[in-house]
Amino acid sequence: MWASCRRLRALRHWSYERRETALCALSLLLVCVLSACAFVLPTYLLLPLAGLNGLLVIHGLLRRGSIWGVLKLGLVQLSITLSLYLILYGVEHLAQGAVVVARIILATIPGWWLCITAAPERIGEVLSAFLPTKWAFVVAASLSLLPYMADEIREIYQIQCLRGARITPKALRNPKNWSELVYCVLFPVLIQLLKLSRQMAVAAQSRHFGIAQRPTHWHSPRDKND
Amino acid sequence: MTKKIPLSLQDSLFVGFCATLLVALTGMLRLKLGLSGHSMFLMSFFYLICYGVLGRFGSMTACGVIAGIVAMALGVGKGGPMILLKFALPAIAMDLVALLLPLSMNLHWRCVILGIAGCIAWAGKVALTNVLAGMALDVVLIQWGLSVLKGGFFATLGAWLVPPVLTRLKAHDLLHRDKF
Amino acid sequence: MKLLALEGVSFNYGSQLPTVLQEVNLAIGTGQCHCVSGPTGSGKSSLLNLLAGVLNRPHEGDIWRYPQLVTGLVMQDPQTQLLRQTVGAEVAFALENLGIPAEKMLPKVQLALRRVGLYLRLDTQVSTLSLGQKYRLMIAAQLVCEPHLLLLDEPWAQLDDHGVSELLAVLRNLIQDGMALVLVEHNASAFAEIIQHYWQLEVGKLSEGIYTVNNAPQVEAPAWLNQPKFEHLGKVLVSAEAFEFGFDACPTLFACPHGFQLQACEIVTLVGDNGSGKTSLLKTIAGVLNCRQRIPLKVLGRRPKLGIYGAELGLLMQRPSRQLFETSVLAEMQFSLRRFDLPKERAVQMLDELDLFSLAQLSPHKLSYGQQHLIALASLACLRPKVLLLDDPLAGMDKHYYGKVWYLLKRLSSQGCAILLSSHRSIEHSAVSRQLSLRNGLLVEELIETGARYVG
Numbered sequence: 001m002w003a004s005c006r007r008l009r010a011l012r013h014w015s016y017e018r019r020e021t022a023l024c025a026l027s028l029l030l031v032c033v034l035s036a037c038a039f040v041l042p043t044y045l046l047l048p049l050a051g052l053n054g055l056l057v058i059h060g061l062l063r064r065g066s067i068w069g070v071l072k073l074g075l076v077q078l079s080i081t082l083s084l085y086l087i088l089y090g091v092e093h094l095a096q097g098a099v100v101v102a103r104i105i106l107a108t109i110p111g112w113w114l115c116i117t118a119a120p121e122r123i124g125e126v127l128s129a130f131l132p133t134k135w136a137f138v139v140a141a142s143l144s145l146l147p148y149m150a151d152e153i154r155e156i157y158q159i160q161c162l163r164g165a166r167i168t169p170k171a172l173r174n175p176k177n178w179s180e181l182v183y184c185v186l187f188p189v190l191i192q193l194l195k196l197s198r199q200m201a202v203a204a205q206s207r208h209f210g211i212a213q214r215p216t217h218w219h220s221p222r223d224k225n226d
Numbered sequence: 227m228t229k230k231i232p233l234s235l236q237d238s239l240f241v242g243f244c245a246t247l248l249v250a251l252t253g254m255l256r257l258k259l260g261l262s263g264h265s266m267f268l269m270s271f272f273y274l275i276c277y278g279v280l281g282r283f284g285s286m287t288a289c290g291v292i293a294g295i296v297a298m299a300l301g302v303g304k305g306g307p308m309i310l311l312k313f314a315l316p317a318i319a320m321d322l323v324a325l326l327l328p329l330s331m332n333l334h335w336r337c338v339i340l341g342i343a344g345c346i347a348w349a350g351k352v353a354l355t356n357v358l359a360g361m362a363l364d365v366v367l368i369q370w371g372l373s374v375l376k377g378g379f380f381a382t383l384g385a386w387l388v389p390p391v392l393t394r395l396k397a398h399d400l401l402h403r404d405k406f
Numbered sequence: 407m408k409l410l411a412l413e414g415v416s417f418n419y420g421s422q423l424p425t426v427l428q429e430v431n432l433a434i435g436t437g438q439c440h441c442v443s444g445p446t447g448s449g450k451s452s453l454l455n456l457l458a459g460v461l462n463r464p465h466e467g468d469i470w471r472y473p474q475l476v477t478g479l480v481m482q483d484p485q486t487q488l489l490r491q492t493v494g495a496e497v498a499f500a501l502e503n504l505g506i507p508a509e510k511m512l513p514k515v516q517l518a519l520r521r522v523g524l525y526l527r528l529d530t531q532v533s534t535l536s537l538g539q540k541y542r543l544m545i546a547a548q549l550v551c552e553p554h555l556l557l558l559d560e561p562w563a564q565l566d567d568h569g570v571s572e573l574l575a576v577l578r579n580l581i582q583d584g585m586a587l588v589l590v591e592h593n594a595s596a597f598a599e600i601i602q603h604y605w606q607l608e609v610g611k612l613s614e615g616i617y618t619v620n621n622a623p624q625v626e627a628p629a630w631l632n633q634p635k636f637e638h639l640g641k642v643l644v645s646a647e648a649f650e651f652g653f654d655a656c657p658t659l660f661a662c663p664h665g666f667q668l669q670a671c672e673i674v675t676l677v678g679d680n681g682s683g684k685t686s687l688l689k690t691i692a693g694v695l696n697c698r699q700r701i702p703l704k705v706l707g708r709r710p711k712l713g714i715y716g717a718e719l720g721l722l723m724q725r726p727s728r729q730l731f732e733t734s735v736l737a738e739m740q741f742s743l744r745r746f747d748l749p750k751e752r753a754v755q756m757l758d759e760l761d762l763f764s765l766a767q768l769s770p771h772k773l774s775y776g777q778q779h780l781i782a783l784a785s786l787a788c789l790r791p792k793v794l795l796l797d798d799p800l801a802g803m804d805k806h807y808y809g810k811v812w813y814l815l816k817r818l819s820s821q822g823c824a825i826l827l828s829s830h831r832s833i834e835h836s837a838v839s840r841q842l843s844l845r846n847g848l849l850v851e852e853l854i855e856t857g858a859r860y861v862g
Contacts, residue, residue, distance in 0.1 A: 138242035164745030212505030218498035
């Protein structure tokens with residue numbers, strides 16, 4: 001009785017997970033559609049689109065996202081494009097330039113919104129659904145290894161600094177020393193990556209990686225009592 | 227595209243790690259430098275490393291696609307599906323050009339040519355967006371030219387560093403292949 | 407019941423390369439525990455890979471496997487084997503690959519975790535586990551497939567004593583359940599209570615018995631070398647007042663109520679369990695790690711900062727092979743000498759002294775683990791630093807290189823260098839002058855019997 005109740009609860013949690021993933025897939029689709037709309041819609045429809053994007057921005061800001069990056073991109077793009085339009089075509093075409101920039105920004109906002117609202121690992125999961133198993137594993141493994149890689153790079157950098165390599169921020173102001181950064185830091189990191197990929201391949205194969213044609217997916221039951 | 231090439235798991239993992247490192251470093255440098263075009267330095271470096279280490283058609287494309295996906299999953303840059311193109315397009319261009327280049331050519335030159343090819347495709351992606359957004363062609367061309375100039379400088383720099391690194395990897399017996 | 411048998415198995419990694427295994431015979435049955443010992447680089451790990459069936463190279467001889475034999479292989483480094491972020495997903499990885507439906511995974515995963523004594527929530531992040539827990543998690547990730555034979559690669563070297571005792575309890579139960587176990591380990595005594603068969607692997611030959619170094623090179627320094635120079639004695643090079651150490655995430659990792667000192671000519675050990683903060687302390691002393699709160703610490707009279715000490719301070723981090731990048735051992739050793747404008751001849755002298763001159767022109771990446779370790783240490787030693795910090799320099803070292811490391815350390819200390827070396831076990835060596843212990847969040851000096859003592 002207890003076991004079946006538990007199983008039921010677990011099943012409910014799995015469906016919750018599935019829902020999350022489906023929601024993320026839908027958001028991804030929405031983002032693609034909205035971005036595409038920004039390019040293909042006629043100008044008079046841009047205003048409603050901007051309204052939609054405005055909703056996304058508000059939602060994103062409520063989720064504590066920072067819009068600064070998009071704004072900066074917009075400003076840079078605006079200044080370059082407008083000045084070029086001004087030089088090439090004169091004042092009367094400035095509005096046209098502004099519309100172009102508006103389209104580009106409208107195409108960017110949905111992506112920004114996705115980054116804030118969807119958990120990156122969900123996006124990864126959705127994208128992985130389109131990838132062959134091996135590459136899905138590669139993406140997941142690379143992502144989970146990122147903190148380790150960052151530590152590794154930092155430590156190698158520090159070791160070489162202590163060994164006297166000319167790679168301190170001060171020394172790097174001189175472009176002559178840039179190659180030292182490549183040899184002392186990037187090169188050992190590459191060697192580490194080569195070794196790591198070999199060991200990880202063995203580890204994955206020792207756990208039967210690549211045996212089943214269609215591997216299944218683990219869904220963690222969000223059960224606090226486990 | 228990546229489907230047709232049976233890479234071993236080890237090689238695929240290496241490609242994946244390179245792609246992740248590329249995305250992470252790009253994100254980091256963006257904060258520090260704020261200079262456009264520098265991402266071409268890292269892109270040409272890592273793609274060409276994959277080309278040199280694996281030495282097969284499609285390795286750069288695989289690296290580019292994975293980098294795009296990783297960038298999306300990490301939320302690097304302004305995000306959204308566009309970033310996938312930003313990483314994948316130069317890689318595909320480089321792979322295609324690599325097919326045309328004779329293997330007898332000096333590795334340095336091969337790398338530089340591939341780097342520049344990647345850069346042109348990279349700038350082409352921005353141009354494509356601009357054309358789609360309805361920008362006047364002159365403006366598109368000028369912006370494209372500027373991007374190629376800036377990116378080309380960094381791409382050449384990145385490509386120039388690859389052959390010595392490959393030679394060293396080989397000296398340490400870390401590559402299975404005899405020729406690049 | 408016999409599970410696996412090797413008969414006259416030989417193999418190598420390439421036709422020109424030396425044979426890794428030569429005519430190896432081995433039979434493993436249910437409930438047996440075998441231990442293979444041998445020097446580093448003798449092919450122990452390759453033997454395990456061969457038994458696990460993950461070796462992609464052809465071999466000679468016969469390998470007989472019980473028809474439905476399932477093997478589980480736990481390698482050394484958890485970092486390369488933990489492939490997922492949460493505990494549940496990690497254990498379920500093998501099940502996913504076998505195509506087991508998601509609903510059937512949960513009981514299997516829970517059982518596997520229970521068998522290794524990990525009572526954690528399934529969505530616990532793997533990164534928050536201690537090394538000992540990670541190790542047991544790796545075993546659980548293999549147990550979930552219900553293997554008949556479990557293969558473990560050098561568990562002792564990376565676990566602290568607490569981790570080893572937890573592991574022993576788990577392994578004892580597994581053997582009672584009829585599982586066969588093969589351990590590769592150079593400290594077999596730590597697992598003596600469960601081991602039934604001892605093997606030693608040397609130059610590719612497997613024979614019964616425990617590997618011992620028969621010709622341990624006693625590179626004893628001449629007596630005059632061990633006499634510290636009078637002018638250095640008592641000079642305080644590193645000093646810290648009472649402080650609390652912590653990160654943003656973990657406000658106090660440990661406290662040091664009385665402060666500590668390091669004096670010239672001393673070799674001080676820093677002993678504590680994995681994750682107690684030894685590495686962070688060493689990095690802080692070297693100025694590599696900057697904490698939010700300021701620690702009242704003076705190194706060579708200054709507040710530590712990366713890059714201000716030049717050749718006067720050396721830090722050897724764990725796995726020193728990652729710092730190697732030059733094309734030859736000699737160039738590698740001369741790198742720092744060149745950068746600090748010191749005489750380059752010191753590198754040659756050092757290699758001569760350590761009896762390693764034959765390696766001078768080789769690529770450092772073709773050396774064995776122990777050799778790489780020693781070269782990295784020697785390249786620091788030829789700078790003749792005033793303060794030398796070593797993070798677990800003896801981990802995974804076999805006895806051959808162990809002696810050479812101590813020779814180097816004694817030599818440096820007699821030249822006036824203050825040496826602080828960390829370890830997750832107490833080091834019993836006559837050259838050690840004091841021990842700092844890092845236990846239960848406290849860094850205090852502990853008395854040891856041997857050697858001269860200075861009060862810090």
